[in-house]
Each structure stands twice: as C-alpha cells, then as structure tokens.
Amino acid sequence: MKDELLEKVYSWADENGVLKPETLVVAGASGGADSVCLFHVLYKLSSARAFSIVAVHVNHMLRGEESDGDEDFVRELCGKYGIPLHVFREDVAAFANENHYSTEEAGRLIRYRCLREVADKVCASYIAVAHHRDDQAETVFLNLLRGTGIDGLCGMPEISGKIIRPLLRFGKQDIEAYIRRNGLTYRTDSSNYENAYLRNTIRNIIFPGIKLQTGTDISASLIRMQKLLRTDRDFLNGYAGKKFNDILILEENNRVVLERNELKGLHPAIAGRIIRIAWERVSGSLKGLESVHVDMVLDIVSKEGNRTAELPKGVTAAAEYNRVEISARASREKPGPFSVRLEVPSTVDLPVFKIRMESGIFSAEEFSEKFGRIEKPRENSLTQLFDYSKIKEGIYIRNRKPGDIFFPYNSSGRKKLKDFLIDQKIPVSMRDSIPLLADGKNIVWVIGVRTADNYKVTGSTNTILYVNVMKLND
Secondary structure (H helix, E strand, C coil): CCCHHHHHHHHHHHHHCCCCCCCEEEEECCCCHHHHHHHHHHHHHHHHHCCEEEEEEEECCCCCHHHHHHHHHHHHHHHHHCCCEEEEECCHHHHHHHHCCCHHHHHHHHHHHHHHHHHHHHCCCEEECCCCHHHHHHHHHHHHHCCCCHHHHCCCCCEECCEECCCCCCCHHHHHHHHHHCCCCCCCCHHHHCCCCHHHHHHHHHHHHHHHHHCCCHHHHHHHHHHHHHHHHHHHHHHHHHHHHHHEEEEECCEEEEEHHHHHCCCHHHHHHHHHHHHHHHHCCCCCCCHHHHHHHHHHHHCCCCEEEEEHHHEEEEEECCEEEEEEHHHHCCCCCCEEECCCCEEEEECCCCEEEEEEEEEHHHHHHHHCCCCCCCCCCCEEEEEHHHCCCCCEEECCCCCCEECECCCCCCEEHHHHHHHCCCCHHHHCCCCEEEECCEEEEECCCEEEHHHCCCCCCCEEEEEEEEECCC
C-alpha cells in the first residue's frame, strides 16, 4: 500500500467496521479533486479489502458545456478503472425555483437522492462521499451563522447510517498531495471561485480574512471546538437515552408515552433531548423538529392541566394527567364502535384491541380442584374471576358507549364509566381503545384497570366465570 493517506483510511475502516469484504460501496463522483481522490482511494482499497464499487455522477446542468465536460471526464475515469457508473442529469436550477431552495441546497438534496436511489437499487452497504476536514470547518461555521445548537456545532459525522466520509480527517492539502503523488487528473468547477454562494464566500473571503487580520487558522480552531463539543454531545445524548427508557410508559404504532412528572423534573438540556428521541421514534427522522417545537412541548409539560401542542409532520404532543404522549396522526385515529359476543368457554383473538381472550365456566368445586383456593386477583391483573349467575344480558367485549354504568370494586356505588375514567386520569385519547367486558350497559371489567364490585365472586357464588387476557404481538 505504502501511501500514508491510504493506510490511514484502511485503519479508519478497521476501527469503524466499514468497507467490509463482499460489500458494495456507492461512491459520489463529481470529477473534482476531492471526488477523484476518494474514487482512487476506494479503488485501491477495494482489492485489499475485497469490496466492490459503483459510481454515481449527477450532472447539475448549471454550467452548460462545462457540466457536460465533467460528465464525460467521470465516464472516462470509470471506464479506465472498470467501475460501473450511474449518471443522472438533473435540472437543479428548476428544482431550486420550484421548491424555494438555494441552488446549493437544491444540488445537495438531489445528489443525496440520486445516491440513495442507486444504493437501494444495487443493495449497497455504504454511500461514500468526499467531504474533508476543510468542508467540516465550513459546515460548522455555516451552522454557527444560522444560530445552531450543539448538534450543528458538532458538524458532519464520519458515519451516519449508510453514509460514510472516509476523507473527513484529512485537509485539502492532504488530498492535493495524494493526487500529485499518484499522478491523478481532475476537473475544476469554475463556480468554486464565484462568491454568490455562501460557502464560497466563507472559503474564499471570510476564512482568509480572519487569518490575515488575526493570524488565526479559523479552520483548525473550528475543528478543535467541533471535536470537544462532539464528546460533550455524545455524553448528553447517552444520558438522555437512559432517562428516556426510565420514563417510557409505552411505545407502539408511531406513539410514545412518557411520565410527565419525571420529564418535568429533568434539566431542560436532557428533557429536550428526550423530546427529540420521542419525535424520531414517532416520525422516523429528526428532520423537521426545531428548538421552537421542543420548547412548545416542554412548555405544555411544565404547566398545570391537560394541554396539547401541534408539531410538524402531523405529530401532536399531549400532556394529560401524568402522561406526555407524542403521536402521529394515524396512531390517534379513534377506533370505531366495536362489540363482539363472547361465547363461553372459548379462546378469541381481538386484533382491534391487540388481545387474546380465554374464558371458561367452573363450579366453585371444579375451580378449586383445577386452580386451587379461590382468591381475588389484583385489580390490574389480566386474569379475573366473576360471579357468572349475575350476568343477565350476555357477555360482550367492546369499547365504551354513551350511558355505560360502572360499579367499581371496593367503591360506595355506581357511577358513569366516563366519570370513572376521568377519576383514573385515563387520557381522552386512550378511552375508546380500552377493551371492556360488559353485560349490556353494565361494565363487568375495565380490562387492566378495575373490575365491577357487583359481579365479584363471594362465598355464596356457585358458578365462576374465569377470564384470562393476553396481549397479542404486533
């Protein structure tokens, strides 16, 4: 191998468990110096590490013949090394105008879209892009100008999902030296010298101006800061992840429920990160959530009473009683009226409630012989016993209806089911999803919450209804 940069990338791949044998790498190939360096490094490593390469070139159609010349150059480069190439011709200017993006941002979005499209098509393990240390410094500075938090100041990661940046530890000078050592040629993008783009202004004017006026290499300072902040950020994220698990009540179907009082008691730096974790679990990505949205959630959590906040992507945060629920619109759709008669004995799957229900009828003697002493189960148990002789209208499994009546176990009298659920601080969003064992309008069991006192087994009970509920896997 005998090339310092090549050997360092080889060691980096070992350290991070990437570029493994028999894997496929999709590499962005613009034709510029950074891109050619990455292309050549991957080509050299592919034989030593036994992986394969597919190249992707995106013609942005911004510079006429010059853009076409870049495309021709990449075609020749891939042909020379026998690397398969996918070429996209994309009208970046039109996309930017239609979607109100800057040309820079539009180009970036399109490039990543094309890279991911090819990666999915060829089942690639990695998408390699040619960002280097100077790009990192510029990115951190750009984020600083935009008023970013600690995550933005940590810059680009070396590995993010399928995306890998093998050259991120090297500066522009290292890359240019590698190109000279290996006699490589490349294309120069004339727009790099135009200061219409903010990144070019930073690279060509601001950074050199800071060095001229202060003698400070701002790129080196930004990289040092970025590394220090990444260490702090990783610790905070790790701690927030542990606290998230500690206060998690429920996670299912694009829905996360957290303990409100516990969340309220955490430092905002940790509580905010927990909100971001919940958002990512619900929406599938951190994109779209800004600090103003995190502050909205923390605000409704901290105030008294039940409150909601509407977030991007159709996500809602609801603080009700001692719960905070962050959920996508689909998971909040209320189930329609549901009712099914329970034949006894039987075993019935009820996907609408995600439960399986087993039931049986026993005389007191039979129950004692089969199960032992007759004892009242705990109220939150999913196995319960009832006096079968008291059921008059048949046994139904259903959700709540207007006018439902309940006589909670160990209480002084009847009450409306609605009032009972309010007393139990069951969030409104959950009330229609709780399965009920019912005898007409009389509730026998609010499953998992409370049984009815007027259906309890007593010393005079002759016939016992046994009901066992199990949760179904999604």
